[in-house]
Amino acid sequence: MATPPSPSPDSLPPKEQEDKREPDPNRGKGVPEYYNDLISTLPSHKGWEPTLLLKYQDFWFPEYILPGIVNLQQHFKVRPSDLFLMSYPKSGTTWLKALAFATINRNRYQLANHPLLSHNPHDCIPVIDVDFASKIEGMPSPRILHSHCPFSLLPDSIKGSDCRMIYVCRDARDVMVSDWFFTNRLRRSNGVELVQFGKAFELFCEGVCYYGPIWDHVLEYWEESLRMPERVLFLKYEEMLADPAGNVKKLAEFMGCPFSPDEEKEGVVGEIVRLCSLEELKNLEVNKRSEFIMPHIKFDYGSYFRKGEVGDWRNHMSFEMALRLDGIIREKIGGSGLTLGSVGDSGSSHQQLSS
Numbered sequence: 086m087a088t089p090p091s092p093s094p095d096s097l098p099p100k101e102q103e104d105k106r107e108p109d110p111n112r113g114k115g116v117p118e119y120y121n122d123l124i125s126t127l128p129s130h131k132g133w134e135p136t137l138l139l140k141y142q143d144f145w146f147p148e149y150i151l152p153g154i155v156n157l158q159q160h161f162k163v164r165p166s167d168l169f170l171m172s173y174p175k176s177g178t179t180w181l182k183a184l185a186f187a188t189i190n191r192n193r194y195q196l197a198n199h200p201l202l203s204h205n206p207h208d209c210i211p212v213i214d215v216d217f218a219s220k221i222e223g224m225p226s227p228r229i230l231h232s233h234c235p236f237s238l239l240p241d242s243i244k245g246s247d248c249r250m251i252y253v254c255r256d257a258r259d260v261m262v263s264d265w266f267f268t269n270r271l272r273r274s275n276g277v278e279l280v281q282f283g284k285a286f287e288l289f290c291e292g293v294c295y296y297g298p299i300w301d302h303v304l305e306y307w308e309e310s311l312r313m314p315e316r317v318l319f320l321k322y323e324e325m326l327a328d329p330a331g332n333v334k335k336l337a338e339f340m341g342c343p344f345s346p347d348e349e350k351e352g353v354v355g356e357i358v359r360l361c362s363l364e365e366l367k368n369l370e371v372n373k374r375s376e377f378i379m380p381h382i383k384f385d386y387g388s389y390f391r392k393g394e395v396g397d398w399r400n401h402m403s404f405e406m407a408l409r410l411d412g413i414i415r416e417k418i419g420g421s422g423l424t425l426g427s428v429g430d431s432g433s434s435h436q437q438l439s440s
Contacts, residue, residue: 120152130293133265133280135272138295144235144302147295153214154234161213161240166227167248168340170210173302174233174295175263176255177322182206182231183361184329185251188337189229191348196356202369206361207231233296236305247316251339252306255322257299257414257425258398258407261289265401286406290413300417307423323395329358 124139132138138145146154170185172178183206187199194200200209211221213232221230236244265286269279285294292298310319318339325332333354337343344354359365398407414425 120155123155124148124151130288132293132295133285133288134268134295135277138293142238144238145293145295145297150214150295154238157213157232157234158238158240161242162222163240163242163246163248164226164228165247167243167246168227168229169213169243169248169250170229170231171236171250171252171306172231172233173254173260173299175260175267177253177320177325178231178233179206180322180325180361181251181253181320182210183366184333184357185229185336185340186210187357187360188333189340189342191342191353191357196360199360201360201366206366235296235302236309249316249318249339250306250309251318251320251336252310253320253322253325254303254306254425256395256398258402258410259395260299261286261410262398262401264289264294282401286402286410290410298417300414303425304418304421304423307418307421311422326395330354333357 128140130138130140130145132145134147137148139148139151140146141151141154168185168189170178170181172181183201186206186209187201190200210229210231211224213221213230214234221228232239265280265282268285272279288294289297289299292301296302306317307319310317318335320332320335334344334349348354402410418425
């Protein structure tokens, strides 16, 4: 692959805009006029998120996200140079964003004043599920974009293009635990009663959770990576933790900007791994603030950084629960060649970003 140009610094939010604590009135706008008629026909569920869940084309979405998904399907115009970072929530999204951004921009920014020291990774790489209408269309090429959207719901303009995707998955049990902590922190920030672990687990097993069910979400991208490996890079969070440097080099190769022998000799890969580590990012002031992800939903940036451990589910989930979820996952993805961990897997003390 030819080396792509780095994303323009114009794609970063101005610092004064990022420091705003007030809701952005433009975020989530651009909703199709027929949306209100559409949602009246959709199944709904209270779920365990702070907002109502709506079932759309076999997946569940928070009611504040679905307008963006519908708008995306109808109007998004892909560019051949676009790079998409895709994931199911709480599967390593924040870490993947940081690593990809730092890797592809390594010749643009010095470590001493790197944007990741003053911007949250999610501000460096916008979410097309929410920000499509308000900021993404005006971004200069090449764009690095993120979405939790299932592959089957992506607009045809993306599915039929030559753009590249990087997908990260994670053990479903660790995803469920991380999501429970994340959701309760979000509920607490918005003055909503916390949800009990048992209730959250039952709904997760039923697939009633945002962007769920997880097994369908992961399987779609897995199958696409088998069909078109040159276009879709499929990563596992646990393998990234076990060999972060090796996976950063894999990312660079796939993105078309491989590390040179001199860069490897000078330790550039290790510098990127350290810059994007939990220890480095979680204590930055920018990652301790709160903002409004939508005009009516306040979000605590610290929610992105918890333990990120492999096997943390053992501290919260009974063995019987783990066996049940393991059985569901095996049944749903059986025969695909994909594994998402099993009860017998050993835990790990590795730590990284939790979202």
